[in-house]
Amino acid sequence: MNEMEIPGKLIAVEGLDGSGKSTQIHLLYQWLVGLGVKVFFSEWNSSGIVKGATRRGKKKHLLTPTTFSLIHATDFADRYERQILPMLKAGYIVLCDRYMFTSFARDGVRGCDPRWLRRMYGFAKRPDVVFYFRLPLEAALGRILDGRTQLKYFEAGMDIGLSPDIEESFTIFQGKVKEQYDTMIDEFGFHVVDATKPIPAQQEVVRTYIDDNMDLSGFRRRVVR
Amino acid sequence: MKNKKFYGHALPGMDPDTLSGMLVVIEGPDSSGRTTQIELLSGWLERMGYAVARVGLNRSKLVAPALAKAKEGNVLSPRTMSLFYATDFYDQLENTIIPALNAGYVVLSDRYIYTLMARDLVRGADSAWVESLYSMAIIPDAVYFLMASTKSLVERSLTVNLSLDYWESGMDIGISRDWYDSFVRYQRVLRSKYRDLQDKFGFEMLNANRSVKTIQRDLRGRIETVLREIYR
Numbered sequence: 001m002n003e004m005e006i007p008g009k010l011i012a013v014e015g016l017d018g019s020g021k022s023t024q025i026h027l028l029y030q031w032l033v034g035l036g037v038k039v040f041f042s043e044w045n046s047s048g049i050v051k052g053a054t055r056r057g058k059k060k061h062l063l064t065p066t067t068f069s070l071i072h073a074t075d076f077a078d079r080y081e082r083q084i085l086p087m088l089k090a091g092y093i094v095l096c097d098r099y100m101f102t103s104f105a106r107d108g109v110r111g112c113d114p115r116w117l118r119r120m121y122g123f124a125k126r127p128d129v130v131f132y133f134r135l136p137l138e139a140a141l142g143r144i145l146d147g148r149t150q151l152k153y154f155e156a157g158m159d160i161g162l163s164p165d166i167e168e169s170f171t172i173f174q175g176k177v178k179e180q181y182d183t184m185i186d187e188f189g190f191h192v193v194d195a196t197k198p199i200p201a202q203q204e205v206v207r208t209y210i211d212d213n214m215d216l217s218g219f220r221r222r223v224v225r
Numbered sequence: 226m227k228n229k230k231f232y233g234h235a236l237p238g239m240d241p242d243t244l245s246g247m248l249v250v251i252e253g254p255d256s257s258g259r260t261t262q263i264e265l266l267s268g269w270l271e272r273m274g275y276a277v278a279r280v281g282l283n284r285s286k287l288v289a290p291a292l293a294k295a296k297e298g299n300v301l302s303p304r305t306m307s308l309f310y311a312t313d314f315y316d317q318l319e320n321t322i323i324p325a326l327n328a329g330y331v332v333l334s335d336r337y338i339y340t341l342m343a344r345d346l347v348r349g350a351d352s353a354w355v356e357s358l359y360s361m362a363i364i365p366d367a368v369y370f371l372m373a374s375t376k377s378l379v380e381r382s383l384t385v386n387l388s389l390d391y392w393e394s395g396m397d398i399g400i401s402r403d404w405y406d407s408f409v410r411y412q413r414v415l416r417s418k419y420r421d422l423q424d425k426f427g428f429e430m431l432n433a434n435r436s437v438k439t440i441q442r443d444l445r446g447r448i449e450t451v452l453r454e455i456y457r
Contacts, residue, residue: 065237066315074308081302111237119357
């Protein structure tokens with residue numbers, strides 16, 4: 001099926017942990033639902049069947065950069081082929097909290113070959129728009145390190161031995177992830193949102209962009225529930 | 226010692242120069258007698274003083290249980306299955322094959338990326354995609370493919386298991402509702418994919434329609450040559 005036959009729209013949000021992207025996509029979802037639009041939400045690393053293996057691997061620290069990457073690709077493929085693509089074909093607006101770019105950034109930092117990663121995810125449709133919630137590293141770190149009680153092993157990049165101290169490892173890892181995201185702005189044409197702005201102001205940017213670029217009337221539900 | 230190479234780029238954090246052992250792959254469809262031959266080779270090599278490690282598909286600690294469960298329900302798409310199998314493969318490559326090669330073992334692999342690739346190709350995967358996926362696999366020192374006629378595969382499978390395997394019959398693809406018919410047709414397509422792969426990756430084909438003893442003698446003769454090259 002070529003692009004012409006996919007009537008739905010695919011919107012993804014990307015950004016560092018603590019960038020506030022999940023909040024923004026939640027608000028976007030609420031807005032679209034309120035407008036009576038057919039909308040579906042999908043989250044990174046959430047497919048039921050592969051979740052067991054992911055959890056086991058993470059708990060026992062069995063994962064290498066390659067298998068870490070592959071298991072997330074497996075999870076993604078499962079969600080993509082069973083939900084995301086059918087929804088798009090059925091004319092839904094699909095919202096993704098993280099997409100393949102998360103893998104490009106994190107797995108790239110872990111040493112996976114960038115071309116290998118891009119080919120692996122080559123089967124998936126590129127989003128119609130990617131909102132990149134960008135903020136200075138210190139701000140993102142502050143939000144995570146102040147708020148959450150415990151950092152997770154892989155989240156902090158402890159597996160690649162950046163530092164034995166988990167907070168320091170997290171800091172270095174996030175810095176490298178940010179570099180990867182920043183280089184992808186041009187490569188994939190990310191729409192950059194200033195994540196230091198107040199939440200409603202950021203949401204305004206997102207909604208305006210969508211209003212200007214998509215004809216939402218075409219996505220209304222035919223049957224009112 | 227001969228340096229090991231990868232099909233594409235090396236695994237992250239991997240130095241191929243440290244791999245001193247020998248990687249031998251026995252390929253072939255189910256019921257072609259692979260396991261029996263590996264069993265015999267393993268004993269023979271150990272008697273000669275070589276340390277042997279055996280690996281196979283779908284044996285990784287990481288995903289094997291989840292894979293088994295997924296196969297039971299047949300709910301995952303072919304693409305998801307491909308990636309799941311690739312995860313299983315790389316887990317074993319990094320956690321079993323590479324450490325064993327580092328320690329100078331002879332690694333006997335009961336199938337390798339070729340079976341995984343052939344299965345994916347039969348199910349419609351793009352060959353460039355599949356090849357890229359497995360591009361970090363180590364190039365084996367030798368690959369022997371046991372080629373048996375479909376008729377003898379059916380017979381052996383029925384004698385041993387009293388039934389045909391759902392996956393080895395390609396029942397998930399829906400070629401035919403008739404189990405026997407599906408097996409025959411699936412194995413035929415698989416064989417043509419193996420042939421394409423043989424052209425590309427150059428493995429040695431062995432006639433498996435011979436006695437266990439004859440095949441074993443054939444294998445040992447070929448392996449001895451490679452052994453001399455690597456452990457000299």
